Amino acid sequence: MRALPPLLAVVALAVIAAVLLLGRDGSDERRPSLPKYPGASELAPRQVVRAYVEAVGEHDGKRFCALVAPYIAGRYDLVLRDPDDGIPGVRGCADYVGRFIGRTEDCAPRLFRGARLVAIDDLQRRGELRVARARIRVRWEDTCRDRTRTKTLLDHVWLAQLDGAWRVAKLGELADAASLVMARRREETSVPGDARPEAPPDVEAEQLAFSAWADSFEQSLDEREADFRPPGEPESCTGGVSIGDDRNDQTLEGVAAHRRDDAPHLPAADLIGMDVAAEQGTVCVRWRLGGEVDPPFELTYSHLDRSSGYSATFLVELLEDGSARVSAERDVHGDPIALPAEVGSHGNAVSMVLDPESFEKSRPYESPHTPPQLESFAVGGDVGKPLTGPESVHDPLGRLPGSAFSYPTGRACKAGC
Numbered sequence: 001m002r003a004l005p006p007l008l009a010v011v012a013l014a015v016i017a018a019v020l021l022l023g024r025d026g027s028d029e030r031r032p033s034l035p036k037y038p039g040a041s042e043l044a045p046r047q048v049v050r051a052y053v054e055a056v057g058e059h060d061g062k063r064f065c066a067l068v069a070p071y072i073a074g075r076y077d078l079v080l081r082d083p084d085d086g087i088p089g090v091r092g093c094a095d096y097v098g099r100f101i102g103r104t105e106d107c108a109p110r111l112f113r114g115a116r117l118v119a120i121d122d123l124q125r126r127g128e129l130r131v132a133r134a135r136i137r138v139r140w141e142d143t144c145r146d147r148t149r150t151k152t153l154l155d156h157v158w159l160a161q162l163d164g165a166w167r168v169a170k171l172g173e174l175a176d177a178a179s180l181v182m183a184r185r186r187e188e189t190s191v192p193g194d195a196r197p198e199a200p201p202d203v204e205a206e207q208l209a210f211s212a213w214a215d216s217f218e219q220s221l222d223e224r225e226a227d228f229r230p231p232g233e234p235e236s237c238t239g240g241v242s243i244g245d246d247r248n249d250q251t252l253e254g255v256a257a258h259r260r261d262d263a264p265h266l267p268a269a270d271l272i273g274m275d276v277a278a279e280q281g282t283v284c285v286r287w288r289l290g291g292e293v294d295p296p297f298e299l300t301y302s303h304l305d306r307s308s309g310y311s312a313t314f315l316v317e318l319l320e321d322g323s324a325r326v327s328a329e330r331d332v333h334g335d336p337i338a339l340p341a342e343v344g345s346h347g348n349a350v351s352m353v354l355d356p357e358s359f360e361k362s363r364p365y366e367s368p369h370t371p372p373q374l375e376s377f378a379v380g381g382d383v384g385k386p387l388t389g390p391e392s393v394h395d396p397l398g399r400l401p402g403s404a405f406s407y408p409t410g411r412a413c414k415a416g417c
Helices: 045-057 061-067 070-081 093-100 173-177 203-227 356-361
Strands: 111-126 129-142 147-162 165-168 241-244 251-253 271-279 282-289 297-305 310-318 324-330 336-338 342-346 349-354 377-386 392-396 405-407
Touching: 045 061, 045 111, 045 129, 045 147, 045 165, 045 173, 061 070, 061 093, 070 093, 070 203, 111 173, 129 173, 147 173, 241 405, 271 377, 282 297, 282 377, 297 349, 310 342, 310 349, 310 356, 324 342
Parallel strands: none
Antiparallel strands: 111 129, 129 147, 147 165, 241 271, 251 392, 271 282, 282 349, 297 310, 297 377, 310 324, 324 336, 342 349, 377 392, 377 405
């Protein structure tokens, strides 16, 4: 599964994220047991291959997840239940495959549209496994040139008998063409031959790798919960610079294009201004919204000091239960690094106070840490609120995402601050 681009990548946060704003509702719904996908015990190996190609080609998520090994379907389920890496409103394998198979950004050279089985050239027994050499006709769209094209893939479809039914035990060329191949996570162990479609899957190793991930999943949720704390009253952040922003200038961002015309007006995601004040090593940031604070949503503050070379984007996440977390980076495993910072939220305002420790820990890979000087620097910001699916409503400070303003003058940076 290809990662969806972060909704604020243009500012500085590279993730999920991607698409960010990932189903963080603070409820117990993120901890359900993994669903079961009953296999088709009546299908012979050749029939499973045909059904698998049809399921991918027809975007049939329920059928796909029942035809693949539980450790494949389960990986989608775990990712989509991870509040830092999932998609709002998408709860598992069947839902994801059915709704988002082959989706990508605009002007992508190859956008998957469908597939059909041409022939199974060979079906061999490999110990307890079966492998089919299948010719598959894939239809894809060149969205840059508005053309539809076809290509024949030669895929090795590996099958194993699991839970009383033959299932696809390894994703290959077809799944890759449909953007269904998922990179391994840190919670999993490596599996020999995983990157080579023609290599037989190590079913036992795959099951152990998935079990290790599933066992650590609840612990990771507990650790994440500890990073969120109730906010206090918002700070005024006066004495610095106050930057206004137009009302009703939101954009719709996500898997489709950045669209302004289609964006619904959500007052809680309508940024009408930001106040920034720097004093004695701290920076106070206040977001002013067009309506009452209505979580879940996210706010960002970008800080750029050219004299010291310091640059970071701070992310404030507010969950539906009102708790908040501040982060600015992800660790080597891709998880957000929570930062010490005070958050306030009430009425139509959210504030964040960064201290020297906040700045130091915001760039964990820089050594030695160069603290930013706070006499003059550039600032930027954004407010985003998720919709159901991979899209969210955003309102950047200024006319375009990534706009920057100088501190303490508040002037827009046209050729750098």
